[in-house]
Amino acid sequence: MSGLPESLIQALQAVVGDSGLITDAERMHGYLSDWRNAYRGRAALVLRPATTDEVAQVVRLCHEAGVAIVPQGGNTGLCGGSIPDDSGAQVVLSLTRMARIRAVDTGNETITVEAGVILQRLQEAVAEVGRLFPLSLGAEGSCTVGGNLATNAGGTAVLRYGNMRDLVLGLEVVLPDGRIWNGLRGLRKDNTGYDLKQLFIGAEGTLGIITAAVLKLFPAVRSLTTAWVALPSAQAAVELIGQMRGLCGDRLTGFELMSRQSVEFVLRHVAGVNDPFAEVYPWYVLIELSDTQPDASLNDMLEQGLGEAFEQGVALDAVVASSQAQVQALWALREGISQAQNHEGPSLKHDISVPVSRIPAFIEATDRRLLKDFPGVRIVAYGHVGDGNLHYNISKPLAADDAPFKAQHEAIMRLIYDSTATFDGSISAEHGLGQAKREAARRYKDPLELELMRAIKATLDPTGLMNPGKLL
The missing domain is CATH 3.30.70.2740 (Alpha-Beta Plaits)
Known part of the structure; x- marks a missing residue:
């Protein structure tokens, strides 16, 4: 049994319907632990609302009953932020049913999506209209926009496009008392006071539940080149990125550093990957250049930059991908590290x-x-x-x-x-x-930072029912 009053359960069920309420222990299992099984908790029940109005009604009912809520997206986090505690008294609120793309505005270069949209689906949707949403990370096939916002996700393209804070123009948020703040404005300039959306980005669901967002779009990438470069030291990586930035400017969209130990784990445990070099080196970087022009001379820029790096002893060896398959093979060496280490x-x-x-x-x-x-x-x-x-x-x-x-x-x-x-x-x-x-x-x-954070938390969530025990 959940331990919640039967009247509350019935009221919640009336809001989300039978398909939106999970009380069976076996069905709840996947919502109560993270993907690594590093964190595990218990919950009174799991709720899966399908609309913002349903989220608001659920939050209002829980607020009135004094029941804590743990918001959850794709559950791909690494710090246990979306896992309930061991009390069994909290409610997990999964946003995965809220997966609509509400609007695409290519004139304003924006897309409005709900929190449960899978990141990869978002990427594919904007690609269909010739645009790019640049957030990219290993879990993009299962993580959700809401989770990306709640943790201010970064990924591999931050160098060019910034992290999630930089990619958002507006939010829709259900506040801890059930009120809905509609801040879904696709404005790049709005100098009318505090930028409230930034309070909720990176707040890990402790100040309210993000239900939708207006996100920035960018021109599609039409030229791309990728290189795997061996380095003598981490210092060489810092010197090389400075050189490449000076030469390529914003065309430098990826610059990933890996130690030899990282690469050895991938070679040992990830199927289908190969070492690009016959010799072993202490450090490597994966460099990616991109451009919106279909025939941009990216290879020439890359070769010029690497040529200078070889002359200065900054780079020891390099291979430039000559096909999409080779690009994917090089990225597999980088993206397989976390998985490989688990073995x-x-x-x-x-x-x-x-x-x-x-x-x-x-x-x-x-x-x-x-x-x-x-x-x-x-x-x-x-x-x-x-x-x-x-x-x-x-x-x-x-x-x-x-x-x-x-x-x-x-x-x-x-x-x-x-x-x-x-x-x-x-x-x-x-x-x-x-x-x-x-x-x-x-x-x-x-x-003082912590004092200010606690003051904000106390103002927006005075009863402390939004994702308690996380962040603060």
């Missing part, structure tokens, strides 16, 4: 950012301290050099038992986060805080 046993994943210029020093200092204090751990470092975002992950030593390694989790995390703070960085670059980093945020965020 190596327990891993500790950290999504941090530091100023781009300080990436090499951070890696050198943190690697040295980790290997001194935790001999044998395998460091899987990769990420988006252009925005300073590193996925700095730790796998257990070879042949080591799982339990002792897991027991070191807090100490390893503390060392990495202390180092991040030393280099003026952030403990979360694009995955949010969720429940995984909530306590750590108290240590590393400015106390």
Whole structure:
């Protein structure tokens, strides 16, 4: 039994219908744990409203009954932000039935979509009208727009287009008391006070439930070139991206850094991938140039930039993709890292950012301290050099038992986060805080920032029923 009053259950069922209410334990299972099984909770029931009005009615009923709500999209997060606690008293509100594309306005270069739209479907829909929505990440086949907004997703094209905050013009949000804020305005200039939409982007459902958004569109990419480049060091990556930016400007849309350890895991565990080089190198970058012109001379630019890099000793080897199949093969080496690391046993994943210029020093200092204090751990470092975002992950030593390694989790995390703070960085670059980093945020965020965040939370959600236990 759910533990909720029968009258409340009946009222909720009247709103969402039989297909929108899940109380059966077996059917609820997939909503109560994340895709990695790293976080698991219990819930009174799962609700799947189909419209904004239904969301508002559900939220109003729960607000009046004092029942906490955990919003959920595609459930692809890495910090447990969409998983309920262990009380069994919370309600999971899944937005996956809200999957309509409401409007496409090519004259205004916008698309209006509901929160449950899968990112890949959004990409495909805009491609049909000759446009681009540039957010791209590994989970795009299952993550939803609402989740992307709630966590301010970044992905591989941030270098050119920015993260989710930069791609949104307007939002529709159900507030914690059930009122609907209709901010679905496709305006690029609106200087009439506070930019309220930014409060809800990255708030992980703690201030309200995003139900729809107006998103920016861009011209379709008609020319593309991709290269896999071997480097002697992380410092070389910083130097190379500076050179490529100066040469290519906004045509530089991707610049992904990977350590050799990262690539070895992919080669070992992901089917169909191959090492582009016969020789082993310590670091690699994946470079992507794109243009809206069909016959842009991107290969010439790339060859010029790489030629200068070879002369200066910044690059050691390179291969340029000559077909779409080769492009996909190179990206598979990058995008397979997270999946591949899971095959190596327990891993500790950290999504941090530091100023781009300080990436090499951070890696050198943190690697040295980790290997001194935790001999044998395998460091899987990769990420988006252009925005300073590193996925700095730790796998257990070879042949080591799982339990002792897991027991070191807090100490390893503390060392990495202390180092991040030393280099003026952030403990979360694009995955949010969720429940995984909530306590750590108290240590590393400015106390005044936390005070202001709590004040905003208390104003919008004074009863604390929106995704409690997350972020704050």
